[in-house]
Amino acid sequence: MTLPSHHIDINQADFIANPYAQLETLRNEMPSYHDPVWNKTFFTRHAEISSLLKDKRLGRTMLHLYSREEIGWPPPDVRMKGFRSYQDNVFMDMEGKSHTRIRSLVTKVFTPKRVESLRGRLEQTTHKLIDAVQADGKCDFVHAIAEPLPVVMIADLLGIPESLRHHLRPWSNAIVKMYELGYTDEQVDEANRAATNFMEMIGELANERRAHPQDDLISDLVQVNEQGETLTEDELRATCIFLLNAGHEATVNGSSLGLRALFQNQSQFEAMKEAVLQNNSSLLKSAVDEMLRYETPLPMFERYVLEDMEINGVQLKRGSEVGLFYISGNRDSARFERPNELILSREDNPLLTFGLGTHYCLGAPLARLELQVLFSVLFQRLPNIHAAGEAQFAKGFVIRGLEKLPISF
Secondary structure (H helix, E strand, O other): OOOOEOOOOOOOHHHHHOOHHHHHHHHHHOOEEEEOOOOEEEEOOHHHHHHHHOOOOEEOOOOOOOOHHHHOOOOOOHHHHHHHHHHOOOHHHOOHHHHHHHHHHHHHHOOHHHHHOOHHHHHHHHHHHHHHHHOOOEEEHHHHHHOHHHHHHHHHHHOOOHHHHHHHHHHHHHHHHHHOOOOOHHHHHHHHHHHHHHHHHHHHHHHHHHHOOOOOHHHHHHHOOEOOEOOOHHHHHHHHHHHHHHHHHHHHHHHHHHHHHHHHOHHHHHHHHHHHHOOOHHHHHHHHHHHHHHOOOOOEEEEEEOOOEEEOOEEEOOOOEEEEEHHHHOOOOOOOOOOOOOOOOOOOOOOOOOOOHHHOOOOHHHHHHHHHHHHHHHHHHOOOOEEOOOOEEOOOOOOOOEEEOEEEO
């Protein structure tokens, strides 16, 4: 099978705001294609994406199997030294024994019990954020509520002092720009500075917790030991940064995109309000997953092909890259009934938003809990909430969210 050639500039504002018509056409007419500009083979259907995410012949890296010379990769880009000092130690981008070892250590301390213990603090923080704006009768939901809530929670979880928290969102924003396709030299410089400063800050906090442990994740990660295995200093620093970045980016964007979707679907808005008033936790849980399916905050992930392979007639060469459009698979009519409708009570909902397989999102339980608590408190406190202007999308598609969402109440 000869792959068709096709290019989408995923950084175009119109595509970021509404990619669904183009992606539906691709699913129907060109479900997989090679993009010569990005030099990747893209997949758009749920079945292929699900299969590839669980296929051991693809990985987040190739360097656990091959040297750079063997696969024709150039030496590491010296411009990105600061960023690489972080990224090269992130377990999400590892494979094999390194990934298994670090993920196992993190899982030992980042437990479901610890996540559930945050519920009370989540409710308290959400109430506090609403208290700060309620008298005004209006606010920008993104900056007043969606952004600060998960940052506070993950900072509390890690044990980052209040005096340092103003750095977290700017540093995270700079780092995650490197995951977009087509970043600029200026963004590289900003990411290097942010990663370097972030690694130094976490290192200093880790040293403090070695001497004086506290009830927080940094202290636990410093001490975690499984059959003699521990985290190296750089792994510890990178893991904390990754947990903070991953622990709030999707929640910020998932909550703001979800609220916008409710505004645009009045019957489901009323269904959400009714679920909160009746304390219908079952519907609230399915509603959160449905919002994350309907508007995917992390629309695309990439994988390297580790060996020559074939999927549904598509030949993939070792060393090539694939792009998996989660945002397309989440709207695939072959897998979802009425995929372009927001249906909060949807039961059969194998959303791709948190990935699948070895690299399934470690923070999925926390993200779900944060969104359940946020929407519950929001509709309790502000039952007359409504849009007060046009939403504005942020730049960037790989991490997709709103810059502004004006609301009144």
